[in-house]
Amino acid sequence: MANKYCVANWKMNFNSQQGKEFISSLNSKDLNNGQSQIILCPSFTSIFSIVDASKNSTVRIGAQNMHFENSGAFTGEVSANMLNELGVNFVILGHSERRHIFGESDKMIQSKMIQSIENGLIPILCIGEKLSDRESGNTKKVLRSQLEFGLENVSGEYIIAYEPVWAIGTGKSATSEMVAETHGVIRNILADLSIHDNVSLLYGGSVSPENASQLSAVQYVDGFLIGGASLDVEKFYNIYLDL
Numbered sequence: 199m200a201n202k203y204c205v206a207n208w209k210m211n212f213n214s215q216q217g218k219e220f221i222s223s224l225n226s227k228d229l230n231n232g233q234s235q236i237i238l239c240p241s242f243t244s245i246f247s248i249v250d251a252s253k254n255s256t257v258r259i260g261a262q263n264m265h266f267e268n269s270g271a272f273t274g275e276v277s278a279n280m281l282n283e284l285g286v287n288f289v290i291l292g293h294s295e296r297r298h299i300f301g302e303s304d305k306m307i308q309s310k311m312i313q314s315i316e317n318g319l320i321p322i323l324c325i326g327e328k329l330s331d332r333e334s335g336n337t338k339k340v341l342r343s344q345l346e347f348g349l350e351n352v353s354g355e356y357i358i359a360y361e362p363v364w365a366i367g368t369g370k371s372a373t374s375e376m377v378a379e380t381h382g383v384i385r386n387i388l389a390d391l392s393i394h395d396n397v398s399l400l401y402g403g404s405v406s407p408e409n410a411s412q413l414s415a416v417q418y419v420d421g422f423l424i425g426g427a428s429l430d431v432e433k434f435y436n437i438y439l440d441l
C-alpha cells in the first residue's frame with residue numbers, strides 16, 4: 199500500500215517567525231488523528247528554524263527546490279547535500295512554477311531527482327498539463343513524457359504529485375472524476391514503465407477544506423500537495439483530517 203502524505207507548499211510566503219507560529223499552532227492539535235504524514239515545505243531561509251521547531255513532532259520538513267549538482271560555481275543555488283545537513287527529508291521537484299516561470303527542463307528535473315535520492319532526500323516529482331494541453335486532448339501525452347523523462351534512470355524512493363497547471367492557485371480544482379481518470383492514466387503509465395505500484399500519487403491544485411474529503415475518496419489519491427490553503431493552519435489541519 200502507498201503511504202499517504204499531506205504536503206504544505208508555502209511557496210515564497212512566511213518568514214521564519216510566521217512559519218514558527220504556524221508550526222506551534224499545528225503542534226497544539228492532535229496530529230495522531232489523521233492517516234497521513236505531514237510535510238511542511240518552507241522557503242530556504244526558514245528551513246533551519248522550522249526543522250528546529252518541528253523536532254518533537256511527527257511533522258517532517260521538505261524544501262521547495264534544489265540544484266542538480268552537489269557543489270560548484272552556481273551562484274544563489276542550494277544543493278541536496280546542504281538540505282540534508284539541515285534535517286530536510288523531502289524536496290519538491292519540477293513544480294509547474296519552476297517549469298514555467300524559471301524554465302526548468304525535464305532533463306534538469308531528472309538530474310535533480312537522482313541527486314536528491316543520492317543525498318538521502320525523498321523527492322516529490324510534480325507533473326501536470328496546461329489548460330491548452332487538456333483542451334487539445336494532449337493530457338496523456340504530456341504526463342507520459344514528463345514521467346518518462348523525469349524518472350529516467352531514477353531508482354529509490356520518490357513521490358509523484360499530479361498538479362494540473364490550470365488548477366494551481368486558481369480556486370478551480372479538478373473534479374473528482376477528472377482526478378480519478380487522470381490518476382488512473384498515471385498509474386497505467388507507471389505500470390508501463392515498470393514502476394512498482396506502491397509509489398504514492400498525490401493530487402495538487404486548489405485543494406481546500408471544501409473539496410478535500412471528496413478528492414481524498416478518489417482511488418489512487420494518496421494525499422495532497424497544498425499551496426494557498428496550507429497558509430492557514432485551520433484549513434490545512436482540516437484537509438489533513440480528511441485524508
Ligand code: PGA
Nearest residue numbers: 366367403404424425426
Ligand atoms: P494551490 O497550489 O493549492 O494554491 O493551488 C498548489 C501547488 O502549487 O502546489
